Amino acid sequence: MDNVVLLEITTTTSILGLIILIYAKIMKNKMKKFVLRRGGIEG
């Protein structure tokens, strides 16, 4: 068992991923609102 490298991920990485996910969602909504306010994408 000494030479076994367990490829495991800590819970902190998942939490970090979730924070980025929420931030990305907020940014996406902001972009959508911005586009809608300007009357949609031209062309």
Next chain:
Amino acid sequence: MRKDLLVLTITIIAISLTVFLLIPNALETLAFSGQEFLGGEVWRIITFSFVHISWTHLIENIITLIVTALLSYEFGLRGKHFIYTFVLSGVLIALSQVMLAPLIILAGASLGIYAVLGSISIKGSTLISEYILIPVLGLSVFLKFIFSLITYPEGISMQLINQSFLHFFGFLSGIILFYIFIKYDHVRKTSCLRKITT
């Protein structure tokens, strides 16, 4: 979530659960070892990603896989890129282990997960700057090592160092594979357009 990403994530989870519950000696038969691989057990290069040795190991990887799939959806990473990155990074790094450390045994899905996170760190730059995304996601590779260094430095083992470096190479391979896929898609699209116009 996009259907292809959902199907792929569920498939990976289902295979990992099946291997964990139904194959009790999976570590001996399916985990990657350079020595066994050179001895003819070539399936190990693919199967090691689905081998987990404890419930903690399995659940932690499954939770991160789900978060990674959600991030892939949010940043628009395509399903085929997701699965190619997951599988190919494992194959590439396992092959490097054949030459560098043939006695080390690899088990777990995190190499593939970190590779997908590497791809996301580039793909996600349309929403979040890559100057934030790459360091934040890249730093997560060494979180366990940094945490051990602060709290209990005597407890840092060679396994932990190996694990951190393997995860880092997984992350790096994800970035490189992403650029290769983009280049390949571009070449294919250009040749298709040329065929249509001629």
